[in-house]
Amino acid sequence: MVLRRAPHPVGLAVALFFFAQSMTPSLLPRVWYLQGVATGISVATGYGLGCLVAWILRRCGVQPQWSATTRRYGWWVLAAVAVVVIPTFLVLGSWWQQIVRELVGLERLERLLYLPVLPVAVLVALVLIAMARILRFGVVWLSALSARFMPDGVAKVAAIVVVVVLLVVIFDHGLYRGILSVAEGSAAASDHGTADGVNRPAAPERSGSPDSFEDWDTLGREGRTFVAGGPTADEIADATGEPALTPIRAYVGKESADTVAEGAERVVAELERAGAFERSVVAVVTTTGRGWVNENVAGALEFVSGGDSAIAAMQYSFLPSPLAFLADRETPQDAGRALFDAVYERWDELPEDARPKLVVFGESLGSYGGQAAFASGDSIVELTDGALLVGTPNFAEPWGRITEGRDEGSFERLPVVDGGRNIRFASVPDDADLPAEWELPRVVFWQHASDPITWWSFDLILHKPDWLREPLGPDVDPGMRWIPFVTFWQVTLDMVFSAEVPDGHGHSYGVDAVDLWADILPPSGWSSDDTIRVREALSGRSQNAELQATAE
Template identity: 30%
Template sequence: MTSTIATETARPQANPRRPRPSLPRTGPRIGTTLAITIGLTASMAPALLPRTAEAQAMVGGVLIAVCLAVAGSARMLLRRWDFDINRPWAAYRLPAASVGAVVVSGAVVHACHWQNRLRAAMDFAPIGIGYWMRCALLTVVIAGVPIGLARGLRWLVRRLGFARSAGLAVVAVLATQFALLPAVVDWRRTAYASANAEMDPTVVQPVSHTRSGGADSAVSWPSLGAEGRKFVSGQPARGVRVYVGLESAPELNSRVALALRELERSGGLNRSNLVMVVPTGSGWIDANAAAGLDQRFGGDVALVGLQYSEAPSWATFVFGRTAAEQSARTLFTAIEQRLSTMPHPPHLYIYGQSLGATAGSAIFTNDQDQRHRLCAALWAGPPADRVHHAGATILANSSDPVVQWSPRLLWHAPDLTDTRPDAPRPQWLPVISFIQTSTDLMSALAPSAGHGHRYGIDQGTAMGTC
């Protein structure tokens, strides 16, 4: 009897949750394969502009990291629900990886064909095997950085525990908000100010009284800023060119008053035509536009511009668009009032490119207001075509990502009615077209005039009439 009890006592108890036998791993997880395939294929979808190997690797690496993060999150949720998707599909890992490799190879062939079509249309050199080798190497490096950071953070959380990790995260967020970001902002402001003040020895100070910055001008040569100096010294020299920089006067109203005095002094109000030119964010005025306007009016024209920022257009568009619109509206209103006092005023026009087009169009409440107060307007490369059209000429290349970019690209095809075909057009794809167009913004100014966000002298010659 004792032996029987001992035997029953020694008998192992049944374990209701025995560990499942591990299956042989014959390739990456199905989710990992799917994530890498989707990320790489999406990154190589047809784009608007030719892309460098570095840019292609950047978008590919970021998309792979994002897709892997989504796959990892989905795997964690399924495990919490006690559902391991990898077990029933473990036998298909290697075939899935093979299919993924075939899909990615096909995407590479198609992307190579598309990129070379774009490059042929825009006079770029074709790409070859060296391009894709650099892409592959850089993509691995770029994708590896966020993956390594994520794994490092996961290790840190396990090491410190949730409470300590949460406290450390709060400290990092506060340090970023109150120390790192202000330091970066101050650094960029200093860099923009330095670029604006830099004196280019190849830009010669004008001697003509018809240009701002000359000996008899109330606007000093240094105060014009780098882009203003290029504008007033540009050719041809037939028309009047007035420009007032951010450093030319302490605040907006005084800069506007100075611009009007410059128009009086230079004889700009005695010309038959007056064009208010709205610069881009850094104060840049396209030399092609200035030359085209001079050609359009046979030199009988005065061009006037007012700087409102030292930062590039993208930064001003995001953080300082109100300043751009206020500057354009204040200058136009002052010019309009001055012309109303003249018995024979010049014909009034307005021109703007990119952010300058958006700011210039914001002067007017609607299309009818724009038609009533102007002879004509010309908008070149307007962002998302957000400008008034009445009495205006719209120049928009079909390959210009600035014209097409909008959050609506996530779910809606762009309206290409006002664009002029200059290169092969990619088919719109939900989400993917938004990603590709966002990436193309980085190289929007890389092509020559007539492609991307570059425009030629037709910015002036295409100006309408009264």
């Protein structure tokens, strides 16, 4: 029976090494079951690599003839090493996780909770190894069958091709599309709901209000939350000590338009209706997949601008960002281009001395989609009056080209571009303070050293990135190391709860947005005291929202 075949000792030895390495720290703390999955995948990968090396050596004629006694001693040595290594690295892994939790501001957990890592890892590894053996058996069986009708070499190649094609059909047209179909249906149904405590706005400055062209019910769950939220004119005035306006929030849901181009046109119509082009700042934001906008980033802009602002956004998918990206990588970019182009076209029609400042922002998949409107960093500087791009995924452009072309000697996690003349990178606001004069327009890429969304890449499988060659960020465990294959799966699993950590770490971006907007759009007479008061006001709003959600 193919599943009963004895394990290969070389495969087990390499698997044991990968087990130990998988317990080392990465960017964020992992709950025990995610650590178990990461470890299980790493163990299966190590076993497969060990078997591959042994197979290659055999094909090269290296076939040691060990005696039965030597083999028996070898198994005993391997077992003894495993008895030492496995519990040792389980203990070390739980200790490392406590250190990572402290670095990102989380409380310590009982280390005994880490014990289930081992059974989960073993189960995951056994399932993956069993699947690999079944595939190998399928290739061998098909090859033997085909060899009756064609040369042996051709039969082996044909068998491999058939198995690969079957896998693609099963996973792409079966599991993958089936899961996405179910997820999209569920997400679309959920989109009709409204979060607790969210009520239809009465202010004409908001989409979905009685004066709006957009029906409240068409905005989607995240859209309704967005237009119903944000600081009021009184709250802004209390924080800044200056008269304030009610900020404009224009939003169009996916149900309102058949295409992203039509949705963008409807957003512009909402901006026109609300008088957005008479404000001092118009911001174009590309949302995440299901239409989410970071309230901290949006609210900070409204506080800093004294409410004399308008934010334009639209929903382009029902799916959360990870699934939206897997399902369709083009639509976020199409939406980002369509919305910016539509707003820019209307803005460009205004007399130069009557134009509001035009800025862009977006987070995560929103940053990825929003950047599609620009060919380069210079293009962002040329076409806008500023930008705040948050938690940018590693596959986004022009972020990738800008990072790659950074000034010599600057770090990948905090690049310096052209001395920081217009474009700057920051993990915390002070990172944006460089010796060179910061000219207008100002662009900030806001990214945390511990954000796996920014640093995840398929290149991690076999390539050590610069951000792991250079000094690590202050909230990343100094013990993090790059290990082929292992680091990729560690960072992949880090992404699952990357936003469930305190602000300032991982993929959680909070009130530091106030400092960054004050840098990008420096208000006349603005002081550090103003920044402190606005940070406190914005933080208070966030805490109240969390308390209300908990109570409900």
